[in-house]
Amino acid sequence: MRAILLLALMAIGTFGFSQTNINGNVVDQNNEPIPGANIVIVGTTIGTVSDFDGNFNLETSEVPPFKIEISSIGYTSNTQSVTGNNQTLTIILNESQTFLDEVVISASRTPERIFESPVTVERIGLSEIKNTTAADFYGGLENLKGVDVNTNSLTFKSVNTRGFASFANTRFMQLVDGMDNSTPALNFPIGNLVGMVETDVLSVELLPGASSALYGANAFNGILFMRSKSPFDYEGISVSIKQGITSQESAGDNSYTDVGIRAAHKFSDKFAAKVNFGYLKGTDWAATSEVDKTTPGGTRADLNYDGINVYGDEVSTDIKGVALTLEGLGVLPAGANALVPSQIVSRTGYNERDLTNYNAESIKADWGLYYRPIEDNSLELSYVGKVGTGNTIYQGTNRYNIAGFFQEQHKLEIKNDNFFVRGYVVGDKAGNSYDMVFTGININRAWKDDNTWFGEYTGAYVTATLSGATDAQAHAAARAQAETGRFLPGTPEFQAAFNRSINDPNLATGSKFQDASKYYHADGNYNFSHLIDWAEIQVGGSFREYSLNSAGTIYTDYDGAINYSEFGVYSQIQKSLPFEGEKSLKLTGSIRYDKSEFFDGFFSPRLSAGFTLNRNHNIRASAQTGFRNPTTQDLFIGLDAGRAILVGSAPDNLDRYVTAPLDVSGGGQLLGQPATITQTGAVAYNNSYTLASVTELGETGNPAVLEIANPDIINPEKVTSFEIGYRGKVEKLVIDFSTYYNSYEDFISQEVVVAPYYGTVGDGSLSVAAIANNDFQAYSAYTNTDANVNSYGASLGLSMKVLGNFDLDGSYTYTKLDFDRDANPDVMLNFNTPEHKFKASFGNEQLFNNFGFNVSYRFSDDYFWEATFGNGVIPEFHVVDAQINYEVPSIKSSFKLGGTNLTGKEYYTAFGTGYIGSMYYLSWTINN
Incomplete structure (x- = not known):
C-alpha cells in the first residue's frame, strides 16, 4: 500500500512540475533576425530573450493555453498564442512606423509613447547607438535636437540644453539607472569618464528644460536618463573593441583605444547577475593658445601678458x-x-x-546582483556597484589636470511595476589631480x-x-x-x-587637490494606477546628505568635513479624457516641495495638456515653475584662483575663509596701515566695490565713479517656464516642434568684486587710496542678481524615409538670451550657447544585406563664451561625421568603420580648450 501511495505521489509531483517548452525565431519584415527581443508570458514576468540569430527557447511551468508577447525597441510588439507543449513559433515584428511610437519613461515617471509625452523628450536606443556616427554613444548625443555638447577633453564632454552652460554644469542632471552621476567634490556630472560601458546601454532619454517638478533641484535645465540592460533580458558575453587615431595639428596623430566587455547570466527565473568593464586610452586635445586673455591682439611681448594657455x-x-x-x-x-x-x-x-602630458584615460567597472523572490511577480531586489578611475582635463576657474580621479557608487533597490525605493552612496577621491x-x-x-x-x-x-x-x-x-x-x-x-x-596641497606653494567627499541619497516612488482606475496618481520623495571633505583645498573644510542635507516630496496626477473618434485630452499635474537646511522650502508645480487629434497629430502645452538650490561650491568654496578668490556665501562660510597675509608695505604704510593684513571672505559681501567701477577709476582717475558692490548672500533660484509643442506625421514626414519661454528670478551668478585692504567702501578717502595704490583683492562672489534674465527659443525636427529605405533627418534650434548686459556688466550668466544650430543625418541601416551607413552634419553659429576662466567668441563651425557598418551573423559580429570631423577643419566649443581635431576608428562588436 505504501509503495502504491509513494508512486501516486511521485506521479502527482511529476505532473505538477512538468515543463512547457516553446521554441521560436524572431525576425523582421525582411526576414532578418532580431537579437535581444523580449519574449514574456502575458500577465507574468516569466520570459527570455532572443539570441544573436533571433532564436529563443522558453521553459515554463505554465500550462497551455496562454499568450506570449514579443517586443523589441524600434519594432511594434506582437502577441502569439501558445496552445501546446514543444510548439515552434516564427514571429515577425514590424518596424515601428516612426520614433513617435517609441516608449519613454522619463517625462512622467511612467511608460508612455513619445507621441503622447506632455513635454519635449529626446531618445536614442539600441538601433541609434549602433548607427551613430560618433565614436561612442555619449558623443552621439551631439546629434540630438536642441542639445549642446561642450568638449572639455577627450574623456569629458558636458551635455546641456537651452543655454546657461559651463563645464561646471550644475543646472543639468544625469541619472544612470536612477543614480545621480555627478561627482560629490564638484557637484556636477563629469560626462562619461566613469559612467556607462557602451555594451550595457539599453536606452538614453533626454528632457530639455526645467524638470524640477518630478526630479528636484538639480534638474533645473534638463535631465539625461541612461538605462542599462537587465541580465534577465540580455544574457551572454558581449565585447566591443575599438581602435583608431586622433589627429590634431598641435598634438599630432595618436593612438586611440576603447574596449568594452559585458557578461550577464540568468541563473534562474529568480536570480541573475552581470558585470561590465570598460577601458579607454588616448591623447587629449592639446590646448596651446597664446592669445592674450585680457588685451585683444596682445602677444607675449606685452608687459602685462596673460596667455590663455x-x-x-x-x-x-x-x-x-x-x-x-x-x-x-x-x-x-x-x-x-x-x-x-x-x-x-x-x-x-x-x-x-x-605642465601636462595630455594622457586621456578611463577605466571603469560595474556589477549587479538581481533577485526576483516571487514567481510571476515583478518584485525585484538588486545591488549595483560601480567604480571608475581616469585622467582628463577639466576647465573651471582654472585648468585642471584630473589625474587618477576615482569615483564609486553603491546602490540597493527594491522595485516592482508599481513602486521603487532605492538608496545609494557616491564617493570620490581626487587622486593625483592638480591645478595647472x-x-x-x-x-x-x-x-x-x-x-x-x-x-x-x-x-x-x-x-x-x-x-x-x-x-x-x-x-x-x-x-x-x-x-x-x-x-x-x-x-x-x-x-x-x-x-x-x-604633490603639495598648499596653494601658496603647490597645486595638488585633495578630496574624499561623498553624498548619500535615497528616493522612492509609488504609482497607484493598479489600485484606482479613474486617474494615474504617483507620489514620491528624495533625501540627500552631502559630506564635503577636501581638506581645505577646494572648500573651507580645514577642520573637518562639512555636512548638510536637503529633501523633497512630490505628487503627480494624470488623466486621459476621450472625445469622439480618435480625439483625446491628456492632463498632467505635478507638484514638488523641496527644502534645504539653509533655505526656506519651495514648491515646484507643473501643469501640462496633450491633445491628440488622431493617431498622427498631437499638440501639447505646459507651464511649470522650477528651482535650484545653491550648489556645494556656491555655498562652501574657498579657493584662491589667482586672479580672484572664490568664496561661497553660506553664512557660516564667510568668516571661515581667511587670506594669507597681504603685503601693504608700499603705499598702504604711507597711510598709516600695518605692513601686512589679512581678510576674511566676508569682505566680498560687506566691503567691496564693483569691478567695472574700479576699472573705470583706473581709466578716468575720478573717485566719484566708484560704486559699492556688497552683493547679497545667495538664495535659491527660480524659473517659470512655458512650452508649446507639436508632434505629428504628414504622410512620410515626421514633425516634432517645440517653443519655450523661460523667466528667471534670483538668477544665481558669480560677480567679481574688489575689496580694499583698508578703509570702508564709500568713505571717499581711505578705501579710495587703497584702490589707487593697488592695495586690494578681487573676489568672485556667489550671489543672485536682481536683473531681469529671460530666455526663449524653438526647435524643429523633421525625419522621413526617402529613396525607398533611406533615413533623412534634420533639426534646427534657435536659442536667445534676453538680458541687458550694458546695465549689468559684472553679472556672469554663462549662457554659452549658439543662437542657431542645425543638424542633419542621412543613412540606411540595410543598404544591402547586413550593410549600413550613416552620415551626419552639425552646424553651430558663433557665440560668446563667458566663464570664470575667460571670455571670448567661439567661431561658427561645421562638422561632418560618417560611418559604415557590416554584420557577420555567422560569427555574431558587427564591424564599424568611422570618422569624426572628416573635413579636418579644427574647431572648439569653449574658450580656453584645445582645438578638436579628427578621429578615425574601426570597431568590432561581438554578440551585442
Whole structure:
C-alpha cells in the first residue's frame, strides 16, 4: 500500500512540475533576425530573450493555453498564442512606423509613447547607438535636437540644453539607472569618464528644460536618463573593441583605444547577475593658445601678458608701487620712483603643454546582483556597484589636470511595476589631480619668489633708465635681469619644482587637490494606477546628505568635513479624457516641495495638456515653475584662483575663509596701515566695490565713479517656464516642434568684486587710496542678481524615409538670451550657447544585406563664451561625421568603420580648450 501511495505521489509531483517548452525565431519584415527581443508570458514576468540569430527557447511551468508577447525597441510588439507543449513559433515584428511610437519613461515617471509625452523628450536606443556616427554613444548625443555638447577633453564632454552652460554644469542632471552621476567634490556630472560601458546601454532619454517638478533641484535645465540592460533580458558575453587615431595639428596623430566587455547570466527565473568593464586610452586635445586673455591682439611681448594657455603670468603688479617700497627701504635712491611709470607687469609663464602630458584615460567597472523572490511577480531586489578611475582635463576657474580621479557608487533597490525605493552612496577621491595654473605660478615661485622677481625687475628698470635707455629698452633689460636663472622646461630643476608643486596641497606653494567627499541619497516612488482606475496618481520623495571633505583645498573644510542635507516630496496626477473618434485630452499635474537646511522650502508645480487629434497629430502645452538650490561650491568654496578668490556665501562660510597675509608695505604704510593684513571672505559681501567701477577709476582717475558692490548672500533660484509643442506625421514626414519661454528670478551668478585692504567702501578717502595704490583683492562672489534674465527659443525636427529605405533627418534650434548686459556688466550668466544650430543625418541601416551607413552634419553659429576662466567668441563651425557598418551573423559580429570631423577643419566649443581635431576608428562588436 505504501509503495502504491509513494508512486501516486511521485506521479502527482511529476505532473505538477512538468515543463512547457516553446521554441521560436524572431525576425523582421525582411526576414532578418532580431537579437535581444523580449519574449514574456502575458500577465507574468516569466520570459527570455532572443539570441544573436533571433532564436529563443522558453521553459515554463505554465500550462497551455496562454499568450506570449514579443517586443523589441524600434519594432511594434506582437502577441502569439501558445496552445501546446514543444510548439515552434516564427514571429515577425514590424518596424515601428516612426520614433513617435517609441516608449519613454522619463517625462512622467511612467511608460508612455513619445507621441503622447506632455513635454519635449529626446531618445536614442539600441538601433541609434549602433548607427551613430560618433565614436561612442555619449558623443552621439551631439546629434540630438536642441542639445549642446561642450568638449572639455577627450574623456569629458558636458551635455546641456537651452543655454546657461559651463563645464561646471550644475543646472543639468544625469541619472544612470536612477543614480545621480555627478561627482560629490564638484557637484556636477563629469560626462562619461566613469559612467556607462557602451555594451550595457539599453536606452538614453533626454528632457530639455526645467524638470524640477518630478526630479528636484538639480534638474533645473534638463535631465539625461541612461538605462542599462537587465541580465534577465540580455544574457551572454558581449565585447566591443575599438581602435583608431586622433589627429590634431598641435598634438599630432595618436593612438586611440576603447574596449568594452559585458557578461550577464540568468541563473534562474529568480536570480541573475552581470558585470561590465570598460577601458579607454588616448591623447587629449592639446590646448596651446597664446592669445592674450585680457588685451585683444596682445602677444607675449606685452608687459602685462596673460596667455590663455600660459600659466604663471597671472601674477602681476604695478612696478610703481614696488619702486615706492624699494625707495622706502633704501634699496633705491631717493626720488627713483619718479623714474618708474605706473605700469602693471606680469611674470613670465609656462605653456600648458609643459605642465601636462595630455594622457586621456578611463577605466571603469560595474556589477549587479538581481533577485526576483516571487514567481510571476515583478518584485525585484538588486545591488549595483560601480567604480571608475581616469585622467582628463577639466576647465573651471582654472585648468585642471584630473589625474587618477576615482569615483564609486553603491546602490540597493527594491522595485516592482508599481513602486521603487532605492538608496545609494557616491564617493570620490581626487587622486593625483592638480591645478595647472598654480603649478605654473609655484614653479616660478620655487625658483624666485614674487617680491624678489618684481624687485629685481624694478631695480633693473631704474638702472637702465638712468643709463639713458628708452622705456621699451628699460623694460626689456628689466625682464632679462629678473629672468636670470629661470627654470626651463625639460631641465632637472624644472622637473623637481613641478613634482614638488603637484604633490603639495598648499596653494601658496603647490597645486595638488585633495578630496574624499561623498553624498548619500535615497528616493522612492509609488504609482497607484493598479489600485484606482479613474486617474494615474504617483507620489514620491528624495533625501540627500552631502559630506564635503577636501581638506581645505577646494572648500573651507580645514577642520573637518562639512555636512548638510536637503529633501523633497512630490505628487503627480494624470488623466486621459476621450472625445469622439480618435480625439483625446491628456492632463498632467505635478507638484514638488523641496527644502534645504539653509533655505526656506519651495514648491515646484507643473501643469501640462496633450491633445491628440488622431493617431498622427498631437499638440501639447505646459507651464511649470522650477528651482535650484545653491550648489556645494556656491555655498562652501574657498579657493584662491589667482586672479580672484572664490568664496561661497553660506553664512557660516564667510568668516571661515581667511587670506594669507597681504603685503601693504608700499603705499598702504604711507597711510598709516600695518605692513601686512589679512581678510576674511566676508569682505566680498560687506566691503567691496564693483569691478567695472574700479576699472573705470583706473581709466578716468575720478573717485566719484566708484560704486559699492556688497552683493547679497545667495538664495535659491527660480524659473517659470512655458512650452508649446507639436508632434505629428504628414504622410512620410515626421514633425516634432517645440517653443519655450523661460523667466528667471534670483538668477544665481558669480560677480567679481574688489575689496580694499583698508578703509570702508564709500568713505571717499581711505578705501579710495587703497584702490589707487593697488592695495586690494578681487573676489568672485556667489550671489543672485536682481536683473531681469529671460530666455526663449524653438526647435524643429523633421525625419522621413526617402529613396525607398533611406533615413533623412534634420533639426534646427534657435536659442536667445534676453538680458541687458550694458546695465549689468559684472553679472556672469554663462549662457554659452549658439543662437542657431542645425543638424542633419542621412543613412540606411540595410543598404544591402547586413550593410549600413550613416552620415551626419552639425552646424553651430558663433557665440560668446563667458566663464570664470575667460571670455571670448567661439567661431561658427561645421562638422561632418560618417560611418559604415557590416554584420557577420555567422560569427555574431558587427564591424564599424568611422570618422569624426572628416573635413579636418579644427574647431572648439569653449574658450580656453584645445582645438578638436579628427578621429578615425574601426570597431568590432561581438554578440551585442
